[in-house]
Amino acid sequence: MKQLLSFLLITFFAVSTLQAQNKDYWQQEVDYTMEIDVDVENHQYAGKQTLVYTNNSPETLDRVYYHLYFNAFQPGSMMDVRSRTIADPDRRVGDRIYHLEEDEIGYQKVKSLTQDGEIVEYTVDGTVLVVELNKPIEPGGTSTFKMEWDAQVPLQIRRSGWNNAEGVEFSMSQWYPKLAEYDVRGWHPNEYVGREFHAPFGNFDVKITIDQDYVLGGTGILQNPNEIGYGYEDEGAKVKRPFGDKMTWHFKAENVIDFFWGADPDFKHVTAQVPNGPKLHFLYQQPAVVEGASEEENAQYTKNWEELVDYTIGAFEYANEHFGVYPYPQFSTIQGGDGGMEYPMGTLITGGRSLGSLVGVTVHEMYHSWYQNVLATNESLYEWMDEGFTSFASSETMAHLFDRDGNPHSGSYRGYRFIVESGKEEPMVTHADHYNTNQAYGIAAYSKGAIFLNQLEYIIGREDFRNGMLKYHKEWKMKHPTDLDFVHLMEKESGMILDWYYEYFVQTTKTIDYGIKAVAGNGNETVIDLEKIGLMPMPLDIVVEYQDGSSEQYYIPLRMMRGEKPMEFDMPRSVLEDWPWVQPEYSFTIDRPVSEIQRVIIDPTERMADIDPENNSFDVPSMLNE
Numbered sequence: 001m002k003q004l005l006s007f008l009l010i011t012f013f014a015v016s017t018l019q020a021q022n023k024d025y026w027q028q029e030v031d032y033t034m035e036i037d038v039d040v041e042n043h044q045y046a047g048k049q050t051l052v053y054t055n056n057s058p059e060t061l062d063r064v065y066y067h068l069y070f071n072a073f074q075p076g077s078m079m080d081v082r083s084r085t086i087a088d089p090d091r092r093v094g095d096r097i098y099h100l101e102e103d104e105i106g107y108q109k110v111k112s113l114t115q116d117g118e119i120v121e122y123t124v125d126g127t128v129l130v131v132e133l134n135k136p137i138e139p140g141g142t143s144t145f146k147m148e149w150d151a152q153v154p155l156q157i158r159r160s161g162w163n164n165a166e167g168v169e170f171s172m173s174q175w176y177p178k179l180a181e182y183d184v185r186g187w188h189p190n191e192y193v194g195r196e197f198h199a200p201f202g203n204f205d206v207k208i209t210i211d212q213d214y215v216l217g218g219t220g221i222l223q224n225p226n227e228i229g230y231g232y233e234d235e236g237a238k239v240k241r242p243f244g245d246k247m248t249w250h251f252k253a254e255n256v257i258d259f260f261w262g263a264d265p266d267f268k269h270v271t272a273q274v275p276n277g278p279k280l281h282f283l284y285q286q287p288a289v290v291e292g293a294s295e296e297e298n299a300q301y302t303k304n305w306e307e308l309v310d311y312t313i314g315a316f317e318y319a320n321e322h323f324g325v326y327p328y329p330q331f332s333t334i335q336g337g338d339g340g341m342e343y344p345m346g347t348l349i350t351g352g353r354s355l356g357s358l359v360g361v362t363v364h365e366m367y368h369s370w371y372q373n374v375l376a377t378n379e380s381l382y383e384w385m386d387e388g389f390t391s392f393a394s395s396e397t398m399a400h401l402f403d404r405d406g407n408p409h410s411g412s413y414r415g416y417r418f419i420v421e422s423g424k425e426e427p428m429v430t431h432a433d434h435y436n437t438n439q440a441y442g443i444a445a446y447s448k449g450a451i452f453l454n455q456l457e458y459i460i461g462r463e464d465f466r467n468g469m470l471k472y473h474k475e476w477k478m479k480h481p482t483d484l485d486f487v488h489l490m491e492k493e494s495g496m497i498l499d500w501y502y503e504y505f506v507q508t509t510k511t512i513d514y515g516i517k518a519v520a521g522n523g524n525e526t527v528i529d530l531e532k533i534g535l536m537p538m539p540l541d542i543v544v545e546y547q548d549g550s551s552e553q554y555y556i557p558l559r560m561m562r563g564e565k566p567m568e569f570d571m572p573r574s575v576l577e578d579w580p581w582v583q584p585e586y587s588f589t590i591d592r593p594v595s596e597i598q599r600v601i602i603d604p605t606e607r608m609a610d611i612d613p614e615n616n617s618f619d620v621p622s623m624l625n626e
């Protein structure tokens with residue numbers, strides 16, 4: 001009883017602190033019930049949708065917006081024009097949309113729309129549907145929208161579509177009219193140019209009627225496995241399917257931001273169980289029929305899919321421990337699409353890959369179930385929190401799964417230094433759709449975003465960083481955290497001021513470059529002169545290696561971070577005077593003669609994104625020989 005009471009008290013305080021922190025936080029809610037009937041021959045379907053929208057904002061809404069993503073796959077669409085005019089088009093898109101025939105384009109044509117039973121006025125503007133409400137939705141109010149629409153699935157170009165390069169018939173993402181997100185910054189009805197997504201959480205009840213020889217998988221738990229048969233024997237299904245031309249697959253998903261599915265008559269369906277984790281589903285073409293691959297290569301691809309199962313289990317176990325527990329009961333890895341793309345409770349990936357690449361893409365997309373689908377940031381605004389955090393976690397997991405030594409993020413640093421040198425870098429605060437080049441977007445989002453975390457670990461220390469990542473998941477899962485929410489949480493975790501880090505590294509393209517200017521003997525002492533060449537300041541880890549094989553660390557905090565990281569490594573450490581950012585040079589003295597020193601190194605862990613690592617280490621004997 002006493003235990004129970006203290007448990008209740010702890011729970012009460014934990015809940016009330018959390019609420020105090022987020023007292024102004026709110027998020028919108030959607031509940032979709034959809035039924036579609038697919039005409040596989042013509043790649044079309046007729047759809048019915050009931051959408052219950054709850055306005056949890058403090059504002060009255062007199063409009064709502066939907067995305068009609070399939071309309072992007074038409075000659076002259078914004079996505080087409082963008083792809084034909086950007087300096088470095090995505091080669092998967094190029095001018096392919098421009099050349100689509102009438103029966104290959106995509107569309108979503110709204111036939112009727114009502115709000116609470118009354119017909120509403122709407123306009124369609126490319127990929128955006130604008131609805132002028134008959135009756136505004138008050139704060140806390142709910143409205144029910146009913147829509148009927150016809151859709152044509154585009155020939156597979158980007159993410160969704162029919163007949164991808166590996167023979168998968170239907171890669172179905174962005175397939176339904178989807179309500180846009182309204183948050184503290186207002187509506188986000190971004191036109192689809194092939195990039196990011198941002199959507200409210202909600203429940204999905206989806207019925208897909210399709211020819212009976214198709215095997216489906218996607219977001220959501222299958223509600224009628226015993227009717228479906230093949231592949232669901234362990235859930236009580238009879239192997240034999242019912243007679244008839246078509247059958248209906250019924251899926252339900254709770255508290256997700258999107259719903260995808262894939263379908264093909266040749267899908268093999270394999271399941272596995274993560275201990276204390278979700279059930280895994282794998283759906284892949286068997287035999288593999290990857291375009292341009294030989295028979296042997298296709299046979300190898302099939303083998304790789306078989307091996308993928310155990311690696312995925314290992315990845316989930318690692319992720320649950322290091323980045324927070326996956327909250328859904330299921331995850332599906334489905335062959336389809338045009339590379340790898342994340343969706344709630346699953347992913348569409350291409351399968352014509354080496355084992356390392358197949359595991360790599362699966363692990364990457366899996367981590368979007370942490371950074372995007374569960375910690376659902378607005379990825380247009382914070383693309384680095386989506387792709388960057390995902391890249392960070394997947395690189396660490398791949399190093400673990402394949403037993404790789406060395407800095408798992410070195411590729412991200414190479415990419416970042418490359419874009420800095422090219423002069424084409426753009427700040428990470430750029431809206432994802434609006435980067436000048438795909439390359440600048442890619443490196444900002446994936447590489448610099450991953451470095452943001454690895455370098456944060458350098459600044460605040462390993463332990464606070466790792467605890468902070470777990471706390472971030474715990475406090476913000478099933479919500480829409482922003483950049484500042486994350487930075488603020490890490491400030492609290494580390495007890496340091498970190499706004500300078502965010503401002504320099506995210507908001508600007510200023511770079512880091514520290515150097516060792518001189519190491520000079522002065523009797524029994526040695527004086528080390530450092531210089532700050534780049535505009536972005538950082539705290540410094542300096543390691544001094546002695547001729548006798550020992551080494552010690554000197555740590556120079558940056559004054560404006562108002563704190564010191566704890567010792568991270570098993571090595572004697574001296575904390576030196578803070579370095580104020582305005583000061584271009586800094587010197588400190590070691591109580592040993594220069595003749596005993598072998599080498600002085602700035603940041604031997606190479607976590608700092610110094611753009612010129614050359615001047616970060618200083619070999620003393622070679623200096624003495626000069």
Ligand SMILES: [Zn+2]
Binds near residue numbers: 365387
């Ligand atoms: Zn990604």
